[in-house]
Amino acid sequence: MSKAKTLRKIVAGKAKRVVAEVIGDQTLDDEGRAQEQRARDEDEESGETKPFGNLDRPT
Numbered sequence: 071m072s073k074a075k076t077l078r079k080i081v082a083g084k085a086k087r088v089v090a091e092v093i094g095d096q097t098l099d100d101e102g103r104a105q106e107q108r109a110r111d112e113d114e115e116s117g118e119t120k121p122f123g124n125l126d127r128p129t
Contacts (some may be wrong), residue, residue, distance in 0.1 A: 079109035 086102030
């Protein structure tokens with residue numbers, strides 16, 4: 071998956087989470103989290119190597 075497509079999916083997931091927090095919808099928050107994780111997983115499966123491993127993700 072291209073970096074632009076991955077980034078777009080991650081941003082969409084984060085947007086869902088922000089809206090969910092504003093309106094108090096836990097289901098939408100969960101959906102946003104899942105969308106972000108799927109985008110990251112698909113990006114990792116694409117075979118691109120990361121010189122610093124997973125240091126770009128907060129723990």
